[in-house]
Amino acid sequence: MSARSEILQRVGDAIRGAPAEPVAREYRRTGGLDADARIELLRDRLVDYRADVHEVDDVQAAIASVCVAQHVSTLGVPPGLPGEWRPGGVEIVDDHGLSPRELDALDGVVTGCTVAIAETGTLVLAAGPAEGRRALSLVPDLHVCIVGRDQVVELVPEAFDRLGELVREERRPLTFVSGPSATSDIELSRVEGVHGPRRLVVLVQP
Amino acid sequence: MTSFPEAARVELANAQLRANLGKATTTIRAKRARVVDEVPDWEALREAGRAIKAETLSRLDGYLVEFEEALLAAGAHVHWARDAAEANAVVADVAQAHGVTEVVKMKSLTTDEIGLNDALAAQGIHALETDFAELILQLDGDWSSHILVPAIHRNRTEIRDLFARTIATGPLTDDPAELAEASRSYLREKFLDARMGVSGANFGVAETGTICIVESEGNGRMCTTLPPVLVTVLGIEKLVPTFADLEVFLQLLPRSSTGERMNPYTSLWTGVTDGDGPQELHVVLLDAGRTRVLRDEVGRQALQCIRCSACLNVCPVYTRTGGHAYGSVYPGPIGAILTPQLVGVENAKSLPYASTLCGACYEVCPVKIDIPTVLLHLRAEVVRRAGSPAERLVMRALAWIFAGRQRFAVAQRLGRVAQRSGIRIGPLRRWTKTRDLPPAPKESFREWWNRERA
Numbered sequence: 293m294s295a296r297s298e299i300l301q302r303v304g305d306a307i308r309g310a311p312a313e314p315v316a317r318e319y320r321r322t323g324g325l326d327a328d329a330r331i332e333l334l335r336d337r338l339v340d341y342r343a344d345v346h347e348v349d350d351v352q353a354a355i356a357s358v359c360v361a362q363h364v365s366t367l368g369v370p371p372g373l374p375g376e377w378r379p380g381g382v383e384i385v386d387d388h389g390l391s392p393r394e395l396d397a398l399d400g401v402v403t404g405c406t407v408a409i410a411e412t413g414t415l416v417l418a419a420g421p422a423e424g425r426r427a428l429s430l431v432p433d434l435h436v437c438i439v440g441r442d443q444v445v446e447l448v449p450e451a452f453d454r455l456g457e458l459v460r461e462e463r464r465p466l467t468f469v470s471g472p473s474a475t476s477d478i479e480l481s482r483v484e485g486v487h488g489p490r491r492l493v494v495l496v497q498p
Numbered sequence: 499m500t501s502f503p504e505a506a507r508v509e510l511a512n513a514q515l516r517a518n519l520g521k522a523t524t525t526i527r528a529k530r531a532r533v534v535d536e537v538p539d540w541e542a543l544r545e546a547g548r549a550i551k552a553e554t555l556s557r558l559d560g561y562l563v564e565f566e567e568a569l570l571a572a573g574a575h576v577h578w579a580r581d582a583a584e585a586n587a588v589v590a591d592v593a594q595a596h597g598v599t600e601v602v603k604m605k606s607l608t609t610d611e612i613g614l615n616d617a618l619a620a621q622g623i624h625a626l627e628t629d630f631a632e633l634i635l636q637l638d639g640d641w642s643s644h645i646l647v648p649a650i651h652r653n654r655t656e657i658r659d660l661f662a663r664t665i666a667t668g669p670l671t672d673d674p675a676e677l678a679e680a681s682r683s684y685l686r687e688k689f690l691d692a693r694m695g696v697s698g699a700n701f702g703v704a705e706t707g708t709i710c711i712v713e714s715e716g717n718g719r720m721c722t723t724l725p726p727v728l729v730t731v732l733g734i735e736k737l738v739p740t741f742a743d744l745e746v747f748l749q750l751l752p753r754s755s756t757g758e759r760m761n762p763y764t765s766l767w768t769g770v771t772d773g774d775g776p777q778e779l780h781v782v783l784l785d786a787g788r789t790r791v792l793r794d795e796v797g798r799q800a801l802q803c804i805r806c807s808a809c810l811n812v813c814p815v816y817t818r819t820g821g822h823a824y825g826s827v828y829p830g831p832i833g834a835i836l837t838p839q840l841v842g843v844e845n846a847k848s849l850p851y852a853s854t855l856c857g858a859c860y861e862v863c864p865v866k867i868d869i870p871t872v873l874l875h876l877r878a879e880v881v882r883r884a885g886s887p888a889e890r891l892v893m894r895a896l897a898w899i900f901a902g903r904q905r906f907a908v909a910q911r912l913g914r915v916a917q918r919s920g921i922r923i924g925p926l927r928r929w930t931k932t933r934d935l936p937p938a939p940k941e942s943f944r945e946w947w948n949r950e951r952a
């Protein structure tokens with residue numbers, strides 16, 4: 293008998309007669325905050341994770357000044373990053389399938405996101421045109437993420453409402469980012485940036 | 499396996515372990531309490547988490563088939579493994595088919611459970627552990643003592659010395675940032691050239707075939723996106739029915755586990771994505787005793803576990819003895835109920851006794867596993883199967899003593915007095931021997947626990 297049929301048979305035998313389990317979903321599904329309060333909460337949570345958060349009117353100028361402050365000379369971007377976000381003064385490298393070593397040579401990366409969760413301080417990247425491949429926002433040491441005002445939701449279930457179709461219909465890979473990479477493994481001291489980007493800068497559009 | 503009482507005696511004597519463990523578990527406990535208290539619907543989330551997992555188990559065969567179909571439709575290969583050997587062989591075969599001799603690996607209890615690294619080594623394949631703590635353990639030939647912070651028993655000076663001996667390229671202080679940097683640069687080179695990654699999984703979604711991993715450091719993202727080939731090993735109990743179910747667990751898990759509102763990185767992938775991440779995906783569905791656990795109506799709830807480790811941090815036995823004493827991959831209260839069921843109670847008789855039934859584990863469990871009830875259930879099983887009348891008597895006596903807080907406290911003090919005067923008390927002998935051999939603790943864990951809680 294194949295392993296597959298044997299395991300399925302063992303499972304079937306084990307659970308025969310097990311009663312179905314009704315699932316009560318009485319947890320919060322919609323938040324009560326207005327847009328300003330949501331953004332304030334998101335900022336608060338992200339700062340708690342030691343991310344840099346700024347509200348900006350001019351995204352392009354803000355990216356440019358982050359690049360100056362962080363000594364970025366080569367900046368990776370997903371091919372679909374809007375033209376009006378792309379800053380001058382740095383070499384912009386579009387990711388048309390860069391190799392891991394080419395990604396490693398970049399000083400930083402700019403992406404958008406699909407949704408941001410205020411209550412947990414989470415940015416969700418869903419491989420959209422302005423978000424790019426998973427590796428792009430992983431390998432470079434600085435990640436600048438642009439968040440649109442209408443992308444900010446309050447609660448985790450509200451984010452899942454927006455993501456469900458992208459996964460079910462398009463099988464998009466998702467990355468939830470809540471602050472820079474970190475470990476607490478050394479006597480529980482939190483240390484930022486073990487393998488992912490050590491610096492996370494979040495620019496929120498008003 | 500070494501019995502819990504024997505191993506605990508050795509571990510209790512390790513002062514460094516106790517100091518680190520005490521500090522670590524106290525810190526995590528406080529962090530968890532803070533972020534759980536701020537969630538107004540925590541109890542509703544717990545109940546939903548419990549029910550979703552119970553529902554999954556009650557119709558697991560259907561969900562497994564659904565998961566397989568979704569994965570196949572999304573371009574992944576699906577393998578079924580009845581036991582550890584079959585699972586390990588799949589991983590080795592994939593490596594060999596690609597001529598790979600080193601794989602990058604993220605922390606996974608499931609792969610520890612099946613002894614994957616040793617099995618690969620036997621085939622000439624090196625599995626490089628990439629979690630900071632796991633790397634420490636691998637470099638040192640040590641093994642995990644805590645689900646979440648596996649190197650909880652190592653302090654920074656020990657880590658510095660170890661790195662200086664092994665991976666450091668220059669002088670090193672014991673500053674945590676410097677130690678993290680040393681591991682980052684060592685592993686970065688490995689990630690960039692890696693040809694195959696191996697991961698476990700926190701969740702698998704039956705509806706979509708999505709796999710979800712929850713982590714802090716980013717090494718999981720490296721292992722699951724950079725190499726062209728990825729093998730994920732997941733126990734059959736890791737499924738949830740729908741994508742939306744994750745909205746519950748991604749709230750429960752990080753707060754219960756590291757005491758964070760959300761962990762730094764959570765990755766979800768649904769089969770092969772053109773031009774993004776591994777282009778060859780394998781998923782190994784592992785039984786290895788899980789269907790045996792499933793057969794037990796009371797015990798099967800142990801399979802609901804999402805491996806948050808909250809029950810370890812509140813356990814008066816664990817926080818005193820550490821993970822090694824359990825002699826199993828799964829330590830603490832969850833280990834005490836899961837391991838005997840996975841390997842058979844006859845092979846882990848003392849584990850169901852490694853508890854005072856204080857109930858703290860149940861209170862914190864994000865999926866409401868009633869650990870004390872399962873422990874009692876397993877103790878009854880141990881007694882039922884005990885060979886000699888004497889053994890049955892010992893086990894009954896232990897159960898009786900542990901069943902009452904008062905009785906336990908008295909028995910324990912008696913044990914200390916008895917030890918000092920060289921007396922061994924009848925059926926208690928085995929327990930007192932362990933608990934009170936030199937250096938005899940001035941304070942029992944129960945006394946300590948009461949003081950700590952007061």
Ligand code: SF4
Nearest residue numbers: 803804806807809863
């Ligand atoms: S038994 Fe519950 S508390 Fe313990 S690790 Fe599992 S989910 Fe967490």
